[in-house]
Amino acid sequence: MTSGKKEGNKISIEGRKLKGRVAIVTGGSRGIGRGIAFRLAEEGARVLVADIDSLNAKKAAEALTEKHLEAVPVQVDITKERSVDEMVKIALKAFKKIDILINNAGIMFRTRLQDLSLKEWEDIIKVNLTGPFLCSKAVIPFMKRNGYGRVVNISSSAGRSVSTLGGAHYTASKAGLLGLTRAVAKETAPFGITVNAVCPGLIDTQMARDTTTKAELNAFIDSFPIKRLGLPEEIGDLVVFLCSQKATYITGASIDINGGDLMI
Ligand SMILES: NC(=O)c1ccc[n+]([C@@H]2O[C@H](COP(=O)([O-])OP(=O)(O)OC[C@H]3O[C@@H](n4cnc5c(N)ncnc54)[C@H](O)[C@@H]3O)[C@@H](O)[C@H]2O)c1
Numbered sequence: 001m002t003s004g005k006k007e008g009n010k011i012s013i014e015g016r017k018l019k020g021r022v023a024i025v026t027g028g029s030r031g032i033g034r035g036i037a038f039r040l041a042e043e044g045a046r047v048l049v050a051d052i053d054s055l056n057a058k059k060a061a062e063a064l065t066e067k068h069l070e071a072v073p074v075q076v077d078i079t080k081e082r083s084v085d086e087m088v089k090i091a092l093k094a095f096k097k098i099d100i101l102i103n104n105a106g107i108m109f110r111t112r113l114q115d116l117s118l119k120e121w122e123d124i125i126k127v128n129l130t131g132p133f134l135c136s137k138a139v140i141p142f143m144k145r146n147g148y149g150r151v152v153n154i155s156s157s158a159g160r161s162v163s164t165l166g167g168a169h170y171t172a173s174k175a176g177l178l179g180l181t182r183a184v185a186k187e188t189a190p191f192g193i194t195v196n197a198v199c200p201g202l203i204d205t206q207m208a209r210d211t212t213t214k215a216e217l218n219a220f221i222d223s224f225p226i227k228r229l230g231l232p233e234e235i236g237d238l239v240v241f242l243c244s245q246k247a248t249y250i251t252g253a254s255i256d257i258n259g260g261d262l263m264i
Helices: 031-042 054-066 081-095 118-146 168-190 205-210 214-223 232-243
Strands: 022-026 046-051 071-075 100-103 151-155 195-199 254-257
Touching: 022 081, 022 118, 022 254, 031 046, 031 054, 031 100, 031 151, 031 232, 046 054, 046 081, 071 081, 081 100, 100 195, 118 151, 118 168, 118 195, 151 205, 151 232, 168 195, 195 214, 195 232, 232 254
Parallel strands: 022 046, 022 100, 046 071, 100 151, 151 195, 195 254
Antiparallel strands: none
């Protein structure tokens, strides 16, 4: 889905919602992050594709630049403060400012409580919750300086209720991310910054396919009011809206996008 003023099949530069904005997308090399990176770039943002997988980040950034969109790849491990600080430096060097941070990188395991080791618990919390904390802490001072910022945290239906697939650690990390969203939203609102969470249901990505059997996926799809998986670009469309001038009064919100799987 595209939006903005159209000239034939092309979106005019003036019609782009995020023209001139600079965005960091963590986990931007594949799946939901890639969908978000593409939609932000299509709306005129210059995008830092930040991922622990440097080869995939490079491929995603190249795919964007082949479409004459602006993107730079960077390798980051969001669980490491020094790596996050380096990512911010690279973004500032490339684009001079940061307007938008999408905390998307995440991991999911299905392990049940009795088999869950402390290490696996900590691994999930580090990527899904500590990572967004470190990235927000590193980026927000530069947003404050410009009196403008948009942070979108990719949580999950798991954070709003309980995970269909993931274990207790996944649900806890995604629920924690909603708390982080609200606290940071409250602190940063006076500086022209909004902070929101997007809570997807089951989305068609490598993560979803790697952690389910085909039969399980079909059973899930059959149970959804809208009988299909969500698409990464559909998450991207919602993120574009939250980053646009149409969403200036929305902050601290957790927004569901799940084909009706969870209605609360
Ligand atoms: N796919 C779904 O059904 C679904 C549903 C709800 C929420 N989510 C959430 O959406 C986000 C993206 O999910 P996805 O399905 O696209 O997953 P994915 O596994 O396809 O992609 C995740 C990306 O994050 C990167 N990453 C992992 N650890 C990292 C780290 N320490 N530092 C930097 N990058 C790292 C990976 O390399 C990968 O590119 C996750 O936070 C996930 O929990 C996914």
